[in-house]
Amino acid sequence: MARPLAVLTLSDDERQTLTTWASRPKSTQRLAKRARIVLACAEGLENKQVAARLRVCTATVGTWRRRFVERRLEGLADEPRPGAPRTITDADVERVVTRTLETKPKDATHWSTRGLAREAGLSQSTVGRIWRAFGLKPHKAETFKLSTDPFFVEKVRDVVGLYMSPPERAIVPCVDEKSQVQALDRTQPLLPMTTGQAERHTHDSARNETTSLFAALNVATGEVVGKCHRRHRHQEFLKFLDEIDARVPKGPGVEIHLVLDNYATHKTPAVKRWFLRHPEYHLHFTPTSSSWLNLVERFFAQITEKRIRRGVFRSVAALEAAIREYLERHNASPRPFVWTADADLILKRIKRVCERTSDSGH
Template sequence: MVLTVDQCSELLALVNASDVPASVATRARIVLWRGEDRQKKDIAELAGVSRPTVDLWLSRYGQGGIGELLDRPRGAGREQVPAPVRARILALTRASPPVETGLSHWSSREMAAFILRTEGVYVSHHYVAKLWRDNKLRPHRQGTFKISKDPEFAEKVADIVGLYLEPPGGAVVLSVDEKTQIQALDRTQPLLPIAFDASEKRTHDYVRHGTTNLFAALNVGTGEVLGECYPVRDGANFLTFLKKAVKPHAGKDIHVVLDNLSTHTTPDMTAWLAKNPQVTFHFTPKGASWVNQIETWFGIITRQSIRRGTFTSVKVLIGQIRDYITHWNTNPKPFVWTTTATEILAKVRLVQTNIKKLVDNNAK
């Protein structure tokens, strides 16, 4: 099976999409692996399915393309969606998501939830996905993808993704970073048109009471988060925090995924690492902090607790952050990393190819 660049891009988007069921992502991987000219018996073993299942999805993809890999809703009647709502979905899809959503691009589930929240009309994500297919819209391909210029990009991605997919036996993997300059904002009644809250349809004045810096460590295996707030982001505070993060795991090998920042490579940090050989740093590639799982958690706490909060002081803001972390840890769930380093690097090559085509076309 020979796949085109566009077909590979679509399949990789399906594999990487957060709202796609694992079973559907597996079907997309089956097709991608076949496109790499792998034997069907090897694909069956990699995917954890039977050989007939591999044949089934390869056949369906060959007959109807990527749409045949998706789950089909069972027993659902045809949705009666008003024309204005349908038009709004199409208009929203062609634009970037509103800032308050915190989204880089639309998913069918996020669009359905947004329509319910703003229009008061329920539509299923199946309807949204079908509407996109019928109108040849691919919002997952409208987002940005920053290409790292790190010469060691491939090696670092392989190293970190390997930790996520197959952590060393008995070892602890911590994803660590800082969210800096979190503002304590006190939202007041309308006075001056400084900021417009689209969800509440009114203008607010904001009073700023200062900032704090959140240092956080995500246990990749358990989903638990340790977080501490510091007034200053520097090497000394980072070392203090890291000591707290590794203390509960005494006696174990500890692998720490983090960005290669100056605060992470101070002389004091280097000396501490030399005295604690059980702790190993794994630096993300430059310009590719998305490899660090704690960034996903930072996005969640921002959307669910910080962005819409009202904080009359930095102390109140810090209390809110601590309460959220406590709540998170009552039922922590690890993020499931499913994309292999090979798939990530393939996506990067595809993006580079598309950019080159665009540059060449514009140069003509």
């Protein structure tokens, strides 16, 4: 014979509480499911019927029916698990987090796990666990700079609009210069990578001359027009504009929207006259101190990481040859960098930084 079901009846207060647990978004899924099981059992359904409705096993329904009958609402909570009793209290955790965020040691700019452990009377591993749980990393610091350009919002919307929704039959080149690229040679030969051992080179280097890479990134195709010059003046910039003009596709109705930063060589009288002679070019300047808005900076980061930083160049000519080779290979199968953050998202993030800066007390 089957075991008789425990009689389950609910008071009005219990039914209201269970209904709240079952439907409140902030309830844990475990508690919400247990509340739904008890509510279904209170309708007079058998365990198999409740299990089929809620897609759980019959034994689960029986467990929570019995727990509720024996201990009512308290029976739906998780029972304490076996193990050593907790030694770190909530007050200890709060003390560590508060001291990390609001104070500094007298002899340093930031806390270490050992230093804070001595101050708080806890172990170093405990402080480390609390920091990891709350995402605290006092040993790290990042940099930022807010633009003071009075037309910051307008320029952000202008440039980002070109990236995400360019005009019809428009070509959008992002132009900038990677200046003072130095040809670095190592003082001793490299030790190549071997199994279990990374490539090694000397910490010091022999410094040779420098070059400047002028580059124009086509936003739509990812193709890059690049040229190296030993000097970084408006004369070299004019030569590079002629290079862009010779390489950019021409046609009826085609407009060229050039994204530039506010470097002085981009605004000299000679450069302004060049653009007056080429009315098909439309200039879009990024805000001051906002070079991250120029998409060609992403290409500069790529060529630095892949070809320049770990390269060994005995002369500036060797460096320029390596840059030209990289450009040829890049343009053989170019891939565009896709800009995904719209202007509203960028401005909201900057607003949050401004609010945090104004509330920091510095």
